[in-house]
Amino acid sequence: MSRMKASAAKASALTPASNRTKSAPKLALVKSERVSERQTVKAGKAKAAEPAKAPEMRLVQGRIPVKTAAEKAAAAAAKLPVKPKKKVSAEKAMTQAEFDSIPTVEIWTEYAKAPRQEIRNYFWEKYLPLVRYISERTYTRLPDEVDINDLISAGQFGLMDAIDAFDLAKGVKFETYSAQRIKGAILDELRAMDWVPRLVRSRTSKVSIIKDQFEMRNGRAPTESEVSQALGASGEELEKIIKDSGAVATVSLNRTRFSSDGAKDVTEIDILKDTSQKNPLQETQRRDIKDMMTKGLSRAERLIVVLYYYEEMTMKEIGQTLDLSESRVSQMHSSILQRLKAQMQHRPEDLEPEIER
Numbered sequence: 001m002s003r004m005k006a007s008a009a010k011a012s013a014l015t016p017a018s019n020r021t022k023s024a025p026k027l028a029l030v031k032s033e034r035v036s037e038r039q040t041v042k043a044g045k046a047k048a049a050e051p052a053k054a055p056e057m058r059l060v061q062g063r064i065p066v067k068t069a070a071e072k073a074a075a076a077a078a079k080l081p082v083k084p085k086k087k088v089s090a091e092k093a094m095t096q097a098e099f100d101s102i103p104t105v106e107i108w109t110e111y112a113k114a115p116r117q118e119i120r121n122y123f124w125e126k127y128l129p130l131v132r133y134i135s136e137r138t139y140t141r142l143p144d145e146v147d148i149n150d151l152i153s154a155g156q157f158g159l160m161d162a163i164d165a166f167d168l169a170k171g172v173k174f175e176t177y178s179a180q181r182i183k184g185a186i187l188d189e190l191r192a193m194d195w196v197p198r199l200v201r202s203r204t205s206k207v208s209i210i211k212d213q214f215e216m217r218n219g220r221a222p223t224e225s226e227v228s229q230a231l232g233a234s235g236e237e238l239e240k241i242i243k244d245s246g247a248v249a250t251v252s253l254n255r256t257r258f259s260s261d262g263a264k265d266v267t268e269i270d271i272l273k274d275t276s277q278k279n280p281l282q283e284t285q286r287r288d289i290k291d292m293m294t295k296g297l298s299r300a301e302r303l304i305v306v307l308y309y310y311e312e313m314t315m316k317e318i319g320q321t322l323d324l325s326e327s328r329v330s331q332m333h334s335s336i337l338q339r340l341k342a343q344m345q346h347r348p349e350d351l352e353p354e355i356e357r
Contacts (some may be wrong), residue, residue: 127175
């Protein structure tokens with residue numbers, strides 16, 4: 001800047017005064033051009049500091065824009081002919097595939113207007129897996145004596161009742177509504193199968209809960225008085241509750257007890273002991289010994305034994321029957337016992353009952 005000022009001063013001193021007025025605007029022009037150059041540089045720096053704009057996503061080839069994949073799919077779908085929506089036909093029979101292609105709401109609306117067996121069968125087949133699902137969940141909490149097929153049959157009746165009673169205007173899904181009806185039908189069937197009244201079941205459950213809670217707190221089984229105190233009952237009422245809370249379940253004799261190595265499993269009836277039957281060999285031996293021991297007794301002595309031990313008659317009544325005095329009957333009875341004891345001492349093992357091994 002100093003050099004420029006010095007050169008300008010020399011030029012003004014050498015030039016005449018007439019020409020000085022003409023050169024002044026040139027210097028002003030030079031200054032203004034340089035100021036504008038500085039402003040341009042600053043503006044360029046400011047533009048460089050600004051973030052670059054994202055390029056447009058659409059590519060352009062010449063003047064024709066390239067379409068995206070979504071736009072191509074929409075254009076292709078618009079060219080396809082519009083298929084008319086299927087409706088429930090009341091004139092001809094419809095297959096399950098045709099029913100599936102129609103919205104379920106429209107099928108329910110048509111069924112509400114005119115209930116038809118065809119639509120009812122379609123709903124029954126469609127929601128039948130729901131019956132099996134609820135039946136299997138209920139079966140997991142039941143004993144083995146209950147057959148799952150009985151639960152499924154009861155659930156199917158509940159499904160049919162739900163189809164007939166369903167109201168689309170309530171704004172509830174059919175799956176939610178029918179699940180309650182199916183479960184209720186299964187529980188009703190279980191109550192009908194149970195031979196024990198519901199009151200007995202409730203008492204059994206109440207006593208069982210009280211006993212379990214007492215064992216968890218004290219580590220031992222409760223006594224009858226402790227159960228009575230927990231139930232708040234006493235006397236005949238307590239006896240009735242305890243009696244009702246006893247064993248109230250039945251067991252099938254055909255139930256498998258455990259598996260065996262053979263083709264047939266061992267059932268309950270196979271291991272059940274029949275106490276009404278006796279060992280025929282032992283009975284024969286006992287009868288032979290009894291005949292041998294009583295062989296030496298007279299007719300009157302045998303009658304005394306029979307009347308006293310089997311007929312439970314007194315000595316006086318036996319004497320009147322045999323035309324003997326009461327003292328004589330007592331004397332003969334003592335003599336009979338002494339002889340039988342003497343004979344039994346030699347054969348004690350033959351008269352003992354059979355011991356289980």
